[in-house]
Amino acid sequence: MNSILKLVNDFISSESTREYAKREFNAILWVALITITSVLLDKVFKLFRLWSKASKIPGPPCNSFFGHGNLGSRENFIDLLWESHDKYGSVFKLWLGPTQLLVSMKDPTLIKDMLLKAGDKLPCIGKAFRLAFGRSSLFFCSYDQAQRGRESLAMELDDKLLGKANVISKNVVNCIMEGVDASMSIGSVDCKLISQHMAFTILGTLLFGDTFLAWSKATFYEELLMMIAKDASFWASYRFTPFWKRGFWRYQSLCMDLKCLTLDIAQQCGKNHKLSCHMDRNSHIGTANDKFFSQELGGDINAREEPCGNIMGLMFHGCIATTNLIGSILERLVADAEIQDKIYSEIMKVKQGSVREDQDVEEMLLLLATIYESARLLPAGPLLQRCSLQDDLILKNGMLIPAGALLVVPAQLLQMDGSSWGSDASKFNPYRFLSKAVKGSDSVHDTSSTDPIQCSFVLNDPNDNAAFLPFGSGMRTCVGQKFVIRGVATLFASLLEHYEMLLQAKSCSRSMQMVCLISKAPSSIGKWLKINSWSGDSLCEKKPLKDETGRLWCEYLFLLLLQLFNVFLTFDGKASGFVLSFVSSELMGSPFLFCSLATKREDVTRL
């Protein structure tokens, strides 16, 4: 044993071994140095390539290395984009930072082209969903990863649309109408809450079937989902998940509660489905017999995905966006009694001529046109965003957009732009989506000849106008568009059949708008429901404001260091840097826009 140890000792202390170790160490250092240098050179090369490709896109000159710092406040950022288009043309660029290029587009045909070619979303959008609901395939930033989930959901929804005229069952309509009646007995209800409740019931029954209507925890689920929705983008706006923040862990515990509740309703849904299969082999009440939903609810999904992650994501996006749409329709109808009357006549006419018990919404063209028009004027998602993470994009006009650039479309302004919608672009006119049924006639704009009882119309496809983008377009277009239009139409057909909506006297300001629903049932004439229009009140408690300047400074310095690290070491030409990342939240269905680091986090607009 001693002799072995001596041999080893001699070997280590020998000159040649030390020389060998030194050379090995030097070699390792050289390899590390060459690797780091080549990585850095690659980054620098990509940076120059990005700068040189972007130089061909028109835009304001950028004197600062950190991009256009003075972009104005959040509120007028969209106006700033719009005005810059007048100066620089239909496509222009802005540098948000040395590695972050924003390209804004205004020309509808170029936009359609871009939306067809750019299939990816900013990683931030996927992150908001992942933080709240865990890994899921829908709403993923890269198109390749989202494609499978999108296709299977689209197939399920198409099946539902083909199967029945009414995508939401009579039970759902009855349940919502009961809710409206109950509110009438109390006397007053918030417009936002009633729209939210309607949207929630439609989405809940789409995903969980009629079991959802009898679920005792539905109200709590609704509140929890809205609380999570309110802060989702805020937490996702951190480049590095803020594990050090107590608020983040509170948010995570809410998300955990939501997951437990989702699993609870999913289990009940599964049990009821088995029961209904025993009782009625042909039953098609909802979800669990559909492949997409059964995979989700039954846990038969990719092991890396969160059980029910897609379901929660759909509830989240679908509820918020549908709430906005319903609220927008309510507001338009209240403001335009004439259209409301005409829709009522149309509903009654269709009802009289039909033998069916449910609403034949396909025949209610003015109602459908009203929904399209309300969606056009919907103040949701001011920016539609896309990017192409891997490949450069070449637009129809030959312009090259480098990979990783953040592509934005100021959709809200485009949808009210006179050059695409005519001189009455900012007015509510559902007839722009209708044409007279006579061959060769133009779209109808003269409301004197627009009585649906007297004239016959055809409904134009809203997507024929390239500037119609409330549901997006192209590769990542909204999968639920047709479903939501039909579902909301069914709901409004029943609502308008039974109630008239009026603006209550002395409530002129938008924030104080009161709406009366006057029951058309003879026994209850004179009863009305007050609806407080969009009060904007949050369901969440407001956090007390404390003086946290010291802590914020430390956090700021920490993030600044990470940012420098990010810019100089991890630059890869993708729109993932975080000097200033403006992200539209069309998927969250609300008009908020957030940026990280450069604006105070307290300024993030909430739902």
Ligand code: HEM
């Ligand atoms: C009024 C209601 C809704 C509005 C305004 C709306 C709007 C949108 C918009 C603007 C997008 C992004 C499109 C793009 O980038 O081109 C989107 C995506 C999507 N929407 Fe909706 N949506 C609504 C309801 C729904 C519903 C009810 C569902 C499902 C049942 C749904 C499922 C989806 C899905 C799966 C995506 C694609 C996400 C992705 O590929 O990343 N939406 N929606």
